[in-house]
Amino acid sequence: EWVKPSRRPRTYQSYEQMIRCHVLPSPLAGKLLTQLTPQQLQAFFNEKRRAEDKPGLSPRSVEYLHAIVRKALNHALSLGLVGRNVALLVELPRAVYDEVTPLTPAQAQAFLDVASGHRLYAVYAVAVAMGLRQGEALGLRWEDVDLEAGELVVRKQLQRIEGKLRLVEVKTARSRRQVSLPSVAVAALREHRTRQKVERVRAGDLWEDTGLVFTTEIGTALDKGNLTRGFKCLLKQAGLPDVRFHDLRHTCASLLRAQGLDHRLIMETLGHSQIGITMSLYSHIYPAARREAADKIDEILH
Template sequence: MAKRRSNGEGSIFQRQDGLWVGRVSLGYDLINHRRITKTLYGKTKAEVRRKVTEATRNLDQGLTIQSRSQTVGQFLNSWLKEVAKPRIRPSTYRSYEQIIRNHLEPGLGSLKLDKLTPQHIQTFLNAKAESGLSVDHLRRVLRAALNQAVKWDLIIRNPAIAVSVPKSEKFEYLHLDPDQARTFLGFASKTRYKALFTVAMAVGLRLGEALGLRWNDIDFEKGVLHVRNQLQRIDGKLTLVPPKTARAKRQIPLPDFSIEALRLHRFEQDETKLANSDVWSEMGFVFASTVGTPADPRNIRKVLKGILRDADLPNLRFHDLRHTCATLLLAQGTDPRTMMETLGHSQITLTLNTYSHVIPALQREAADKMEAMFGTTQNR
């Protein structure tokens, strides 16, 4: 018959065969959704009591069975679905998911969560930085996840806090020069999305912003465009969502050539609507498919690749048209504050840092202007 345990000894008892047994509750397994209990054995009651005390001490220090058994990869995926997903935008969730799947899990995922050290993280980030990747976002996602691990008592402290972010190689944005931009628009005019590429080049719209435009967002009388929504793919479906920041929701004056391109596009869309009246879905999109539904971003990228190939231009992304717009505006003397408002940047420092490659040329131009103004006078 098993002996009853004394008060204050936890779950310790002696089996009929004389072996002493102790059980310690180590919390709840968030992965398998079950309570974790560790069973300890010893020849004497004192031996088991020592083991129970040690296990309890480890529990107080955050060294639970759960933290020892799960890997960093398992924890990151659990955190992403249970904590991050309900609190962040779908687009941000997809970004986090890609960061975990493509970077954090391959680099750190096989390590045990409670064995992850600042040195592991530093080595990982250094390697990523050497490959040219900007690592600040990787560290921020990892640090946020590990903060939750601390709150859940899975680890004692967050090892990502002690890590320095290595400086990445400066990413050079691709853009077209003025002659290339004119060539691009000439070849784009041969496609059914010529107005899309014209507007993107003229005011630097993101692809999602351009495809999210509806006709009531265009004020032809005042010559302005309102960015009120963006088109995103969420769970496989194209969906309209509001801009990510307050500054991204903006009003942009349009140059005349882009207004004329939009007028012609609306006329051509009306013809398509009439020809396809039996299948047309009136949704009001400026850049719609041949049946009125939102244009698929993948199709736009295919058209872009064809234009670049036919025009013998560098292989750009759609986003590089935005960089082209910004670079051309800066080169023509547009002040950074106006550029920030046009592009919908949240901070002016983002505008300046992103397009710093144009600044030296502007400084040279400013010096030449000062020379033209005072040089001849001073040399008399």
């Protein structure tokens, strides 16, 4: 319970689930903290690793579980309950990040062309054009959007916490940001606002005034799962690869980089806390851009 006041509800829920599903059913649950050894912890994490011949956690999940255990033991150390943090002596498998797959410029345009007739076209346009996270897009409120000035402020995100959809503050100060809207996003949002007004009249007393930009046809918050299913259908209609919704964020970053925008400006647009994240994960180079780089070398050397 000591961690609950200092963590966001979603984070606390994640911590609790990892402990309940992985630590409590293990032999570690019966150990006194003072009796816990590095060897026991190492054996625990080794057992949790996924291997070819057995199911288990991915390296990233093992890393996350280790971080939770390490923090708990650090707290115990600060209270004088243990003499050292044995989690610091454990070796973990190196986390391997999934390869991200942005859409090419042609694919992005093809996707938006197919999505243009969908009632939620604007959410896809915003995701591609501005790189908003799915929760940020679904957490947008009309009070955060100024279509006349062509600006919006990312303040909230929509999350499912303990089975309920809730609006919460974005995670970091960098995530809270003001973003200029490209004309494609302004046009999409204007059309969407008009459609939503019609839906509001049609719904009558059933309408729930949440103030959200992207809602169901009765004004309630959109579930991420439902949005993702619609997204997958549109990808299939467009004949595009089966990418994730989050890959629209990668697509935005790659489109910006292909136009020569500075990494720091891309970082601010996407709301990253560190420029290293932007450079390592989101600066995909399209083949045409790589070819252009090679041609530039040829111009210099010939």
